[in-house]
Structure formats: C-alpha cells, structure tokens
Amino acid sequence: MIRAHILVCGGTGCTSSGSVSIQQKFAESLEKNGLAEEVKIVQTGCFGLCALGPVVIVHPDGTFYSRVEIDDVDEIVTEHLLKGRVVERLVYSDTGSDEEVDVKNVALSDTAFYKTQNRVVLRNCGVINPESIDEYIAMDGYAALGKVLTEMKPEDVIQCITDSGLRGRGGGGFPTGRKWALTAPNQADQKYVVCNADEGDPGAFMDRSVLEGDPHCLVEAMAIAGYAIGATEGYVYVRAEYPIAVARLQIAIDQAREYGLLGKNIFGSGFDFDLHIRLGAGAFVCGEETALMTSIEGNRGEPRPRPPYPAVKGLFGKPTVENNVETFANVPQIILRGAEWFASMGTEKSKGTKVFALGGKIKNTGLVEIPMGTTLREIIEDIGGGIPNGKKFKAAQTGGPSGGCIPASLMDTEVDYDNLIAIGCMMGSGGLIVMDEDNCMVDMAKFFLEFTVDESCGKCTPCRVGTKRLLEMLDKITSGKGTLEDIDRIEELCNYIKANSLCGLGQTAPNPVLSTLNFFRDEYISHVVDKKCPAGVCKDLLTFTIDKDKCIGCGMCARNCPADAIIKTDYVAPGHKLPSYEILADKCVKCGACIGSCKFKAISKK
Amino acid sequence: MKSLAELQAIKEKMKGKVALREGSNDIRVVVGMATCGIAVGARPVLNKFVEEVDKAGLAGRVVVSQTGCIGVCQYEPIVEVYEAGKEKVTYAKMTADKVEKIVEEHLKGGKVVSEYVLADIK
Numbered sequence: 120m121i122r123a124h125i126l127v128c129g130g131t132g133c134t135s136s137g138s139v140s141i142q143q144k145f146a147e148s149l150e151k152n153g154l155a156e157e158v159k160i161v162q163t164g165c166f167g168l169c170a171l172g173p174v175v176i177v178h179p180d181g182t183f184y185s186r187v188e189i190d191d192v193d194e195i196v197t198e199h200l201l202k203g204r205v206v207e208r209l210v211y212s213d214t215g216s217d218e219e220v221d222v223k224n225v226a227l228s229d230t231a232f233y234k235t236q237n238r239v240v241l242r243n244c245g246v247i248n249p250e251s252i253d254e255y256i257a258m259d260g261y262a263a264l265g266k267v268l269t270e271m272k273p274e275d276v277i278q279c280i281t282d283s284g285l286r287g288r289g290g291g292g293f294p295t296g297r298k299w300a301l302t303a304p305n306q307a308d309q310k311y312v313v314c315n316a317d318e319g320d321p322g323a324f325m326d327r328s329v330l331e332g333d334p335h336c337l338v339e340a341m342a343i344a345g346y347a348i349g350a351t352e353g354y355v356y357v358r359a360e361y362p363i364a365v366a367r368l369q370i371a372i373d374q375a376r377e378y379g380l381l382g383k384n385i386f387g388s389g390f391d392f393d394l395h396i397r398l399g400a401g402a403f404v405c406g407e408e409t410a411l412m413t414s415i416e417g418n419r420g421e422p423r424p425r426p427p428y429p430a431v432k433g434l435f436g437k438p439t440v441e442n443n444v445e446t447f448a449n450v451p452q453i454i455l456r457g458a459e460w461f462a463s464m465g466t467e468k469s470k471g472t473k474v475f476a477l478g479g480k481i482k483n484t485g486l487v488e489i490p491m492g493t494t495l496r497e498i499i500e501d502i503g504g505g506i507p508n509g510k511k512f513k514a515a516q517t518g519g520p521s522g523g524c525i526p527a528s529l530m531d532t533e534v535d536y537d538n539l540i541a542i543g544c545m546m547g548s549g550g551l552i553v554m555d556e557d558n559c560m561v562d563m564a565k566f567f568l569e570f571t572v573d574e575s576c577g578k579c580t581p582c583r584v585g586t587k588r589l590l591e592m593l594d595k596i597t598s599g600k601g602t603l604e605d606i607d608r609i610e611e612l613c614n615y616i617k618a619n620s621l622c623g624l625g626q627t628a629p630n631p632v633l634s635t636l637n638f639f640r641d642e643y644i645s646h647v648v649d650k651k652c653p654a655g656v657c658k659d660l661l662t663f664t665i666d667k668d669k670c671i672g673c674g675m676c677a678r679n680c681p682a683d684a685i686i687k688t689d690y691v692a693p694g695h696k697l698p699s700y701e702i703l704a705d706k707c708v709k710c711g712a713c714i715g716s717c718k719f720k721a722i723s724k725k
Numbered sequence: 726m727k728s729l730a731e732l733q734a735i736k737e738k739m740k741g742k743v744a745l746r747e748g749s750n751d752i753r754v755v756v757g758m759a760t761c762g763i764a765v766g767a768r769p770v771l772n773k774f775v776e777e778v779d780k781a782g783l784a785g786r787v788v789v790s791q792t793g794c795i796g797v798c799q800y801e802p803i804v805e806v807y808e809a810g811k812e813k814v815t816y817a818k819m820t821a822d823k824v825e826k827i828v829e830e831h832l833k834g835g836k837v838v839s840e841y842v843l844a845d846i847k
C-alpha cells in the first residue's frame with residue numbers, strides 16, 4: 120500500500136536544473152531503504168516557483184522542499200520518509216510575515232508566493248501526473264465534457280461561456296463566448312477548433328506549463344468547443360521548441376482516444392471529435408491567428424487580411440474557432456462550477472484569473488495565477504518577493520514586444536485588460552518582466568524592437584521597413600548621435616506603423632517605444648542632450664575612469680582588461696606606495712571587467 | 726467511453742489514490758517513527774493503517790502520516806489521532822493487530838478505543 124507520494128516537478132525549469140536525475144535517485148534510494156512499496160514517486164508539471172527549483176513535495180504532509188540536490192535525496196528518504204522527520208534546512212517557508220514560523224508546519228498554501236494565488240487554470244499543475252488520464256479523471260477531469268454532451272445543448276454551452284465573461288487570454292481579450300457564437304451558425308461541411316500554443320512572447324511560459332502540467336484539460340476543452348460550434352476536428356499548433364509539452368500532449372491525445380473521450384460517438388451522444396498536433400518552427404508571426412492557420416495548412420506562415428474572419432473563413436477556408444491555451448484551460452471549470460462562479464472573480468469587465476510569467480529583476484521568478492484586478496504592487500512585492508539586491512523598482516513590461524511598460528508611479532494599477540490599455544500597455548499573453556534602476560528604458564525598447572525587426576514576416580511595408588528605420592533611429596540615440604528632432608520623428612513613425620500594418624505584429628510593434636517615450640521621456644532626452652545613459656547601460660555613452668586617489672596600484676584591473684586599455688601612471692596618491700593606474704579611453708571596450716576586479720571601488724562608469 | 730457511469734467508476738477508483746495530495750482531510754493519524762518507534766515495530770503499524778484506512782473507504786477523509794520522536798519512548802510505537810474540534814487521542818504500544826479495531830471503531834465509528842489509549846496503559 121502506498122502511504123506517501125513524492126511529487127517531483129517535471130516542468131521545463133526544474134528539468135533543466137536536474138529534476139530527472141533527482142527523480143531517479145529517489146527511486147534508487149527508496150529501493151535501498153525498502154520503501155519502494157510504500158512510497159510512490161509522481162512526476163508532475165510546474166509548481167510555479169521556478170526560481171527555487173528543483174522542487175519536491177512530500178505528501179500527505181505537504182512538505183515543500185526547494186533547491187533539492189542529488190545529495191539531499193538520501194537524507195529526505197531516510198529522515199522524512201523513514202523516520203518522519205522533516206529535513207528543515209530544505210523547506211521553503213517564506214510566508215511573507217515577520218513572525219517566527221515553525222518550519223515544519225508551513226504548508227505550500229501558506230507561503231507568500233502561493234497565498235494570494237487562486238489556481239483555476241493551474242489547479243492540476245504540480246498536483247497530478249500529467250501523463251496519467253486516470254489522475255486527471257480523479258480531479259473531475261472529463262466530467263465537464265460528459266456534462267456538456269449529456270445534459271446541454273450547444274447553445275447552452277455558448278451561453279454559459281458568454282455569461283462567465285471569459286475573454287481571450289492570448290492577448291487581445293476578445294470575449295470567448297461571442298467568438299463561439301459568431302462561428303456556430305455558419306454552415307459548412309467541416310468546421311475546426313484550433314488552439315494557439317505558439318507562445319512567442321520572449322519570457323512567457325504560461326501555455327507551456329499548462330501543456331506540460333495538465334494536457335488533458337486542453338483536450339477536454341477543445342472537445343467542448345467542438346461540440347458548441349459543431350466542429351469535429353481540432354488542431355493544436357505548438358512550437359517545436361517545447362518538446363516536453365508536445366510529448367505529453369500527444370500522450371494525452373492517445374490516452375483520450377483509447378478511453379473513447381476522443382473519436383466517434385463520445386459518451387454515446389453521437390458527437391465525434393478528434394485532435395491533431397501541428398508543430399511550429401517558432402516564428403513569432405505564426406502566433407497571429409491568420410498566419411497560424413496558414414502555417415497549419417502547410418504554407419509559409421504569413422498573415423492574411425481580415426475580414427473574412429476565421430469564424431467565417433478560417434482553417435482550410437472553413438469556419439474556425441481559434442483560442443489560446445489558457446483560454447481553453449478555463450472552460451471545463453466554468454462548465455462544472457458555473458458561469459456565476461467564474462464571474463465572481465476579477466473586475467467588472469475582466470473576469471476570472473490570469474497566469475503571469477514573472478521574470479527579470481524579481482526574487483520569485485516563476486508562474487503565478489491571480490485574480491484579475493490584483494495590483495501590480497501585490498504581484499511584485501508580495502507574490503514576487505520584491506526586487507533583489509536592495510534595488511529600486513523602475514518599471515514592469517507586460518505584453519512583451521506588443522505591450523508597454525508600467526512605471527513605479529502606477530504600481531497600484533489593478534491589472535486587467537482595460538486598465539492596462541488605458542495606460543498604453545496591454546495584458547498580452549502574460550509575460551511580466553520586472554526592471555530595476557539598472558535597466559535603461561531606451562535600451563529595453565530597442566531590445567523588443569530588435570525582436571520585431573527579426574520576426575517581421577516582410578509581407579507588408581510599414582512593418583518590414585518601418586520597424587527597421589525605427590530601430591536605426593533608436594540606435595542613433597543610444598550611441599549618442601541622436602537629436603531632439605529624432606525623438607519627434609520616432610513618434611511620428613511609430614504612429615504610422617501602427618495605423619498601416621497588415622497584422623497585429625506591426626500594429627503593436629511600436630508600443631514599447633511609445634510607452635517608454637510616454638513614461639520615461641527624460642531618459643531619451645538625457646541620451647540626446649546630455650549624451651548620458653542614466654542607468655549606465657548604453658556603452659557608447661559611458662566612460663570608465665579610475666579614481667587616482669583611491670587606486671592603490673595593485674594592478675588587478677590591468678591584468679583583467681582584455682583590451683590592454685589600462686596602464687600604470689607616474690602618480691602616487693598620498694598615503695599609497697605604488698603608482699595608480701588609468702584607463703585609455705580610445706582603447707577601452709567598456710566591458711566592465713575592471714570594475715569587477717577592483718577591490719577598492721576605485722573604478723566607476725558614468 | 727460510452728457513459729458517465731463509466732467515467733464515474735474510474736473517478737471513484739482513483740480518488741483514494743490522489744486524495745493523499747489534497748491535504749483537506751478531517752482526521753490525521755500520525756505514527757511516531759523515530760529510531761525508538763521503528764525499533765519496536767512502528768513501520769508495520771504505519772503500513773497497516775494505510776491499508777485499513779483504504780479498505781474502509783476512508784482515504785478521502787483520513788490522512789495517515791508520520792512524525793519523529795513523540796517523547797515517551799518506552800510506550801512506542803505511539804499513534805496520535807487528530808480530529809478537528811476534538812482532543813488529540815494518543816494510542817501507545819501499538820501493534821499491527823490493534824490497527825483494524827481502531828480504524829473500525831474510532832476512525833469510522835467515532836468511538837475511541839480506550840483500552841489502547843496511553844493514559845490507560847500507564
């Protein structure tokens with residue numbers, strides 16, 4: 120009989136920090152200690168706290184071990200599983216409160232990171248074995264599909280989703296119920312349900328975690344959508360760079376087929392539905408819905424003008440519903456728990472929860488799911504644990520290359536679709552990158568623009584040429600050659616690109632520039648007028664100098680300089696024995712190696 | 726899958742197997758498993774509890790867990806039963822044979838098996 124479960128995170132983050140070998144080691148150690156019959160190892164999807172991986176949870180106690188290393192495994196087995204003594208040094212117990220806590224009694228749900236979260240989409244991630252359809256069923260899996268097929272008419276399903284207020288999680292926030300309602304009445308010999316699992320935003324991994332941690336949820340939701348709109352075929356478009364996600368999704372599809380939850384006459388209702396996976400090569404534009412469908416059809420992934428909208432003429436020219444992974448992942452729960460339950464979470468026009476991938480300058484990097492309307496301050500300070508190294512928060516970028524930044528002054532903004540649009544940002548798919556005082560906002564805008572220039576498919580001129588010219592002007596500014604007129608020209612070009620591009624890629628590409636210009640115009644001006652980068656990032660505007668009176672002449676900097684740009688001078692500072700060094704500006708490559716090597720803080724960059 | 730009943734059957738069968746991870750259990754049975762407990766046979770007791778709880782269909786309500794030394798080593802193996810709103814019950818000098826009775830009468834029936842309780846053994 121099994122008396123304890125060891126849950127080992129098999130998400131991408133923990134896998135890359137060695138969770139697979141830890142899992143093997145647990146198996147060996149349990150065997151060695153004669154516990155193999157009593158304790159079961161379960162590989163799960165992502166728990167969310169990726170910064171502390173590899174993560175292991177021991178049930179029934181619910182003990183949360185973080186940063187587990189191979190050498191810790193035997194100790195956990197002999198101490199915890201054999202003798203019932205929690206290995207306290209490995210327990211993650213940051214509850215966010217100042218009171219002393221008893222490490223042994225800190226459940227995962229009490230930690231600051233999880234306390235404010237509300238897991239709907241991620242409810243099974245890190246809880247079940249994603250490769251077991253039986254475990255999914257134990258958590259009410261496929262009950263929503265059963266309910267829909269045996270008790271509800273397609274119109275009822277659409278009404279339920281409409282009433283819930285669910286909006287698309289892929290970025291645009293279009294009401295999901297309305298999208299389905301627009302597709303359902305269109306007659307055709309074949310209709311399709313398509314799932315957008317392309318997830319091209321740099322830094323985003325929400326969809327990936329759902330696919331890796333709870334793939335059956337997507338299978339179930341797509342079948343429900345198929346029933347609602349009258350489609351019998353579905354496609355999941357997922358990037359080939361997500362090998363674990365692809366493998367687990369395929370396992371889920373195979374298991375569902377075997378159980379008759381995909382295929383003909385599901386639940387004896389007469390409804391047929393089947394799913395296929397299509398791998399994308401990772402082009403950002405292929406996340407745009409029309410380009411995505413063109414790519415599934417086997418053509419080069421380029422967008423096409425809308426209308427006609429996919430609801431009328433989508434995949435293979437047939438009526439199609441296309442939704443994001445996270446959008447779908449909400450559907451079974453809405454069906455089971457009701458539209459009102461879902462609508463009770465969130466703000467007036469943004470219902471439910473949103474998953475964010477926290478990244479950048481934040482302590483708890485990872486995945487969090489919070490009710491819509493949570494303030495940015497709560498996300499960053501409470502859940503994210505704040506900014507590391509005592510630095511100051513400067514801004515957060517949401518919506519990736521299509522979005523904008525939220526400055527510190529707007530930290531109390533309640534995060535939902537409409538509030539973000541109102542401040543020139545967008546929800547995007549949920550990447551949230553935190554920046555501190557050491558980040559240059561012009562450089563950040565340039566980073567995202569470089570991404571869009573690379574990813575522009577080239578079909579329309581405003582995007583292909585416009586973004587390139589825009590990047591050149593930003594380059595001019597960060598290299599100290601910009602003028603105030605350039606800033607005006609940049610703004611003009613941004614607006615032109617937005618207004619004239621064919622698809623969302625070009626229409627949103629200038630957003631990071633416009634939004635940083637709006638909130639951090641003074642940084643642009645410093646680059647142009649003072650020829651300085653206030654954050655000390657833009658190399659062309661930096662000079663490295665040695666404070667001759669602080670330099671004791673040890674020569675470490677000169678030895679570490681890869682460009683031989685540091686030489687000894689004749690000057691011996693009062694109180695020092697050796698002559699000090701200096702940096703030759705024309706040879707310096709501004710790599711910063713000297714600063715790192717100086718123990719006396721004698722070198723500065725300005 | 727031809728019917729909801731079939732789905733329900735799988736769910737029932739699996740429920741006990743994942744209940745362990747949900748932590749929302751009414752009753753906690755904790756077995757003292759320090760060196761002292763193990764030496765006098767705590768492990769068979771622990772395993773017997775897991776088995777009997779499952780057999781009695783209580784896996785969704787009762788969690789069987791372990792702890793270190795409880796402090797009264799001469800009475801090991803010791804088993805503590807925690808139930809919300811009730812006082813803790815401590816059973817001492819446990820053996821696997823005594824488990825069935827505790828599961829049946831105490832965990833299922835709600836009646837403490839007083840002859841095994843620590844205070845009475847003392």
Ligand SMILES: Cc1cc2nc3c(=O)[nH]c(=O)nc-3n(C[C@H](O)[C@H](O)[C@H](O)COP(=O)(O)O)c2cc1C
Pocket residue numbers: 286287288289290291292293295315316317318319320403404405406407408409441442443444446447548622623624
């Ligand atoms: C350049 C570009 C990239 C996009 N990338 C994605 C993506 O990776 N994933 C996604 O779900 N939606 C992406 N979208 C949005 C889709 O076009 C579409 O609106 C969305 O998938 C619809 O699903 P939803 O209503 O469930 O959000 C992208 C849009 C653009 C313009």
